[in-house]
Amino acid sequence: MPRTLSFQQAINEALDQEMARDESVIVIGEDVAGGQGAEGETDAWGGVLGVTKGLYAKYDDRVMDTPISESAFIGAAIGAATSGLRPVVELMFNDFMGVCFDQIFNQAAKFRYMFGGKAETPVVIRTMIGSGFRAAAQHSQSLYSIFTHIPGLKCVVPSTPYDAKGLLIEAIRDNDPVIFFEHKKLYPLEGEVPQELYTIPFGEAEVVREGQDVTIITLAEMVHESLKAVEALAQEGVECEVIDLRTTSPLDEETLLDSVASTGRVVVVDEANPRCSIATDISALLAQNAFGALKAPIKMVTAPHTPVPFADNLEDLYKPNAEKIASAVREVSEYQAWKATASTS
Amino acid sequence: MTLAKDDLLAAYRVMKTIREFEERVHVEFAAGEIPGFVHLYAGEEACAAGVCTHLSKEDYIASTHRGHGHCIAKGVDVHGMMAELFGRRTGLCGGKGGSMHVADLELGMMGANGIVGGGPPLVTGAALSAKRAGHGNVAVAFVGDGGSNQGTTFESLNLAKVWNLPAIFVVEDNGYAEATSSKWSIGAESNAERARGFGLHAVRVDGHDFFAVYDAAGEAVQRARDGGGPSLLDCQLNRYYGHFEGDAQTYRGPDEVKKLRADQDCVARFSKRVTESGDVAESKLAAIDQEVLELIEDAVAAAKSAPKPEAGDLLTDVYVSY
Numbered sequence: 207m208p209r210t211l212s213f214q215q216a217i218n219e220a221l222d223q224e225m226a227r228d229e230s231v232i233v234i235g236e237d238v239a240g241g242q243g244a245e246g247e248t249d250a251w252g253g254v255l256g257v258t259k260g261l262y263a264k265y266d267d268r269v270m271d272t273p274i275s276e277s278a279f280i281g282a283a284i285g286a287a288t289s290g291l292r293p294v295v296e297l298m299f300n301d302f303m304g305v306c307f308d309q310i311f312n313q314a315a316k317f318r319y320m321f322g323g324k325a326e327t328p329v330v331i332r333t334m335i336g337s338g339f340r341a342a343a344q345h346s347q348s349l350y351s352i353f354t355h356i357p358g359l360k361c362v363v364p365s366t367p368y369d370a371k372g373l374l375i376e377a378i379r380d381n382d383p384v385i386f387f388e389h390k391k392l393y394p395l396e397g398e399v400p401q402e403l404y405t406i407p408f409g410e411a412e413v414v415r416e417g418q419d420v421t422i423i424t425l426a427e428m429v430h431e432s433l434k435a436v437e438a439l440a441q442e443g444v445e446c447e448v449i450d451l452r453t454t455s456p457l458d459e460e461t462l463l464d465s466v467a468s469t470g471r472v473v474v475v476d477e478a479n480p481r482c483s484i485a486t487d488i489s490a491l492l493a494q495n496a497f498g499a500l501k502a503p504i505k506m507v508t509a510p511h512t513p514v515p516f517a518d519n520l521e522d523l524y525k526p527n528a529e530k531i532a533s534a535v536r537e538v539s540e541y542q543a544w545k546a547t548a549s550t551s
Numbered sequence: 552m553t554l555a556k557d558d559l560l561a562a563y564r565v566m567k568t569i570r571e572f573e574e575r576v577h578v579e580f581a582a583g584e585i586p587g588f589v590h591l592y593a594g595e596e597a598c599a600a601g602v603c604t605h606l607s608k609e610d611y612i613a614s615t616h617r618g619h620g621h622c623i624a625k626g627v628d629v630h631g632m633m634a635e636l637f638g639r640r641t642g643l644c645g646g647k648g649g650s651m652h653v654a655d656l657e658l659g660m661m662g663a664n665g666i667v668g669g670g671p672p673l674v675t676g677a678a679l680s681a682k683r684a685g686h687g688n689v690a691v692a693f694v695g696d697g698g699s700n701q702g703t704t705f706e707s708l709n710l711a712k713v714w715n716l717p718a719i720f721v722v723e724d725n726g727y728a729e730a731t732s733s734k735w736s737i738g739a740e741s742n743a744e745r746a747r748g749f750g751l752h753a754v755r756v757d758g759h760d761f762f763a764v765y766d767a768a769g770e771a772v773q774r775a776r777d778g779g780g781p782s783l784l785d786c787q788l789n790r791y792y793g794h795f796e797g798d799a800q801t802y803r804g805p806d807e808v809k810k811l812r813a814d815q816d817c818v819a820r821f822s823k824r825v826t827e828s829g830d831v832a833e834s835k836l837a838a839i840d841q842e843v844l845e846l847i848e849d850a851v852a853a854a855k856s857a858p859k860p861e862a863g864d865l866l867t868d869v870y871v872s873y
Binding site: 232270272273275277278279280281282283284285286287288289290291293308309312313316317318319320321322323324325357358360382456 | 611613642643644645646647648652654655656657661662664665666669671672673674675676677679680681683684690702703706707709710713714867868869870
């Protein structure tokens with residue numbers, strides 16, 4: 207019987223096993239243990255959603271609570287990384303990057319290049335992304351494109367428990383700063399996860415479903431929405447190939463181009479805002495490098511260019527879903543160039 | 552604290568090297584030989600020397616945009632620094648960093664920093680590494696009066712206290728953050744006062760006086776090595792040049808720098824004290840002066856004749872190239 211774990215448990219197990227393997231791995235963040243200096247339980251929280259629960263009991267002072275002071279503790283994790291430790295630091299919600307971004311993009315991201323290759327900064331910044339929690343505008347964004355824009359950062363956006371464990375272990379062992387984006391809606395998702403340690407290399411997208419008609423390129427929770435959509439589409443006779451990016455930096459261009467070369471039709475699905483996004487970046491990449499293969503305009507399914515709303519009906523409207531994806535796929539698969547030309551002439 | 556004769560000579564050599572390095576960079580920059588933004592440390596030498604005399608290469612420092620002095624005091628190679636300022640391939644960072652990003656991590660020099668207030672969080676982390684390693688090493692953040700008003704600095708003071716880290720924060724209050732007076736921009740009575748509010752040991756020091764800095768830093772470093780937690784030194788000093796090279800300094804008073812050079816020159820004050828006390832012969836200092844001038848001359852000549860980075864260097868030392 208293959209063993210299953212939740213996405214959340216898979217991340218906890220990766221941290222646990224890496225801390226056991228390597229003394230220099232430490233965990234830093236707000237309430238990663240919880241209860242410091244208070245009268246009740248220590249290890250009261252294990253992170254705001256319990257992802258690091260149990261690590262403090264096992265590793266004591268290698269699990270370090272912090273004041274709510276992101277510039278200092280994200281910066282401290284970066285400084286500690288340049289001086290011998292391998293910190294995994296939690297920036298609770300990626301929306302909080304505004305209060306500590308300098309330490310990430312001007313310090314950590316730049317050291318290796320601007321110091322002429324002499325610095326290594328093996329830090330992992332774990333942070334939550336994603337809408338769907340009714341958490342409104344400041345706790346629901348998916349800001350990986352901003353980090354992907356910065357040379358020197360690696361950006362990981364897993365969609366399954368298996369990938370979460372393997373990619374997090376890879377991130378911890380990597381000698382460069384890695385931003386590890388965890389979609390909060392995925393935490394309860396169950397999936398097969400081997401007990402043993404394993405790594406998944408960065409820059410290798412996964413073809414999670416093969417199909418010859420339309421390529422769907424996506425990431426994080428949208429992988430699952432896309433898979434929902436393609437079942438209905440298959441019954442209509444449209445077979446989709448679904449590609450999970452897994453990392454946005456480095457980006458696996460080859461897998462994308464290979465797939466588009468065979469299907470010629472593309473839908474990019476991204477729950478983030480549309481401008482200057484992963485979706486636009488991939489669309490531009492394909493327009494530049496696969497123009498000859500394209501049989502239809504590239505279609506993007508994204509959130510609108512608005513903040514994430516609070517009211518449930520509005521948030522549901524905001525977020526891409528299987529229905530919107532299916533509709534985009536139908537449009538792309540039915541598109542015929544000669545008809546478009548005829549209608550505009 | 553007393554210093555042996557060799558230590559006095561070493562401290563003098565550091566201060567003199569910083570002074571001559573900066574005076575020469577001032578000339579080379581004006582001649583158009585050095586590109587970019589350059590911020591000179593001349594006038595502040597006693598602070599870097601007074602603090603770093605207590606440090607070994609296993610201790611860490613992080614610097615500011617005005618970082619040449621800290622580098623030299625931490626033992627960073629002067630040839631490598633000069634070549635870096637000139638943007639040459641032989642520079643410490645291969646010409647990819649420049650004046651604001653000189654670093655030598657092998658020597659615990661975590662880098663000059665182009666972001667005001669960028670260093671304190673990094674030093675907090677280095678202090679954490681030092682504490683976990685358990686060898687009694689410390690980490691020092693140099694920060695200007697401008698950087699002392701950044702939230703990163705406040706947060707780092709607090710975190711260093713909460714985690715009881717072997718960290719020392721050295722505020723170099725040279726009177727001006729760019730063109731704005733520190734008397735105006737620091738709302739509290741002093742940075743020492745402010746640091747005490749965060750629970751740190753803190754003292755205000757005459758930063759023109761090597762011996763005052765040396766004594767205060769010695770106490771702070773020893774406290775940190777002994778597990779007594781973080782401290783702050785509030786060093787009052789002056790810079791001889793502008794915020795950056797090319798700054799017309801119209802915000803300064805008439806003859807302000809002239810008077811400072813005449814009355815508050817930390818290198819001259821050091822020389823006077825050690826020669827008048829009979830600890831060091833004037834001829835010894837004169838010999839160092841000559842050696843330093845030769846070193847700087849060599850470094851400039853070598854930098855000028857060194858190759859620029861190669862086109863291929865653009866795409867190295869970064870993990871993703873598209």
